[in-house]
Amino acid sequence: EDQLKGRDMLTLLDYSSEEIAYLLHKAIIMKKDAQAGKMPPILPGKTLGMIFEKHSTRTRISFEVGMTQLGGHPMFMNAKDLQIGRGESIYDTGNVLSEYLDGVMIRAKSHETVQELAKHSSIPIINGLTDLFHPCQALADLLTMIEVKGSVAGKKLAYVGDGNNVAHSLVIGAANMGMHVAVATPVGFEFNKDLFRMAQKIAKANGGSVMQTNNPVEAVENADAIYTDVWTSMGQEEEAALRLEAFKEFQINDKLVSHAKNDYMFLHCLPAHREEEVTASIIDGPNSYVFQQAGNRLHAQKAVLAALL
Ligand code: CP
Ligand code: NVA
Numbered sequence: 245e246d247q248l249k250g251r252d253m254l255t256l257l258d259y260s261s262e263e264i265a266y267l268l269h270k271a272i273i274m275k276k277d278a279q280a281g282k283m284p285p286i287l288p289g290k291t292l293g294m295i296f297e298k299h300s301t302r303t304r305i306s307f308e309v310g311m312t313q314l315g316g317h318p319m320f321m322n323a324k325d326l327q328i329g330r331g332e333s334i335y336d337t338g339n340v341l342s343e344y345l346d347g348v349m350i351r352a353k354s355h356e357t358v359q360e361l362a363k364h365s366s367i368p369i370i371n372g373l374t375d376l377f378h379p380c381q382a383l384a385d386l387l388t389m390i391e392v393k394g395s396v397a398g399k400k401l402a403y404v405g406d407g408n409n410v411a412h413s414l415v416i417g418a419a420n421m422g423m424h425v426a427v428a429t430p431v432g433f434e435f436n437k438d439l440f441r442m443a444q445k446i447a448k449a450n451g452g453s454v455m456q457t458n459n460p461v462e463a464v465e466n467a468d469a470i471y472t473d474v475w476t477s478m479g480q481e482e483e484a485a486l487r488l489e490a491f492k493e494f495q496i497n498d499k500l501v502s503h504a505k506n507d508y509m510f511l512h513c514l515p516a517h518r519e520e521e522v523t524a525s526i527i528d529g530p531n532s533y534v535f536q537q538a539g540n541r542l543h544a545q546k547a548v549l550a551a552l553l
Contacts, residue, residue: 248551252362252369255377261420271547285315290346297323297352298478303372306541338364347553368552378409381513382417383544388537397422402467404428404460407435410473410513419447425454428463430490467504471511472496472521496522509533
């Protein structure tokens with residue numbers, strides 16, 4: 245607990261397996277307590293600033309509700325409305341926000357923006373999605389797999405689709421938990437090379453493994469969990485047509501999931517595009533846990549807020 249207080253959460257790479265396991269354990273306990281009506285106000289008088297350079301439904305609302313349930317106060321800020329939107333430096337912004345706030349959650353276009361803000365702030369900075377990472381999402385994903393499968397070490401996770409921010413954090417998180425991860429992407433849309441090597445090392449140290457392929461069937465073979473995300477992320481809209489073509493063999497549909505275990509679970513960070521990356525038969529079918537997963541954003545982030553703030 246003590247070693248987490250005051251820390252930033254820019255990427256799960258900055259956290260040990262034990263620290264990630266601790267946060268997940270804390271989330272499970274806090275979720276049970278909340279469901280039993282126990283919501284101790286452990287962050288009274290604390291304010292979390294939330295800066296958004298991009299759209300959001302889940303991240304914004306789960307952080308607002310989470311902070312409220314913890315007895316603190318969430319403050320939404322559209323980056324365009326702040327002076328940074330008119331060119332004020334991140335250096336000045338970070339120093340100034342540190343005078344008022346107890347923590348900042350930021351969703352930024354570039355990961356460097358978040359690193360820069362963390363460097364110039366004395367308060368915890370939490371990454372709410374960048375071009376490279378989405379660590380809070382990965383914690384909710386792991387929490388959901390633990391709830392459904394009991395434990396995740398040794399289980400097989402298949403990520404099929406774009407080697408993007410969500411994939412990076414998911415695979416790093418799963419590697420820390422000792423899962424066997426298979427990533428299937430089209431040629432040219434692979435996982436970041438350095439991050440892939442790091443994830444492999446982490447997995448190995450925890451009794452798991454990470455492999456990469458351009459064949460979705462190979463990835464999904466015997467999987468306990470299948471995960472996908474949109475083919476076109478926020479900010480890539482002009483590539484949408486090209487991506488639709490490049491990813492068409494990577495759709496999660498009835499035929500593809502027939503290669504997974506019978507009781508496989510389907511996960512998606514949402515928002516989703518039905519009949520693009522996943523058919524309605526799968527995302528709205530009996531093996532889908534996407535709404536429990538979205539709900540777990542709240543519980544995982546409450547654990548993060550409680551530990552860091
Ligand atoms: N999964 C996720 O981060 O959703 P939002 O973009 O709605 O926050
Ligand atoms: N990869 C998606 C995730 C949205 C939550 C994006 O960056 O738009």
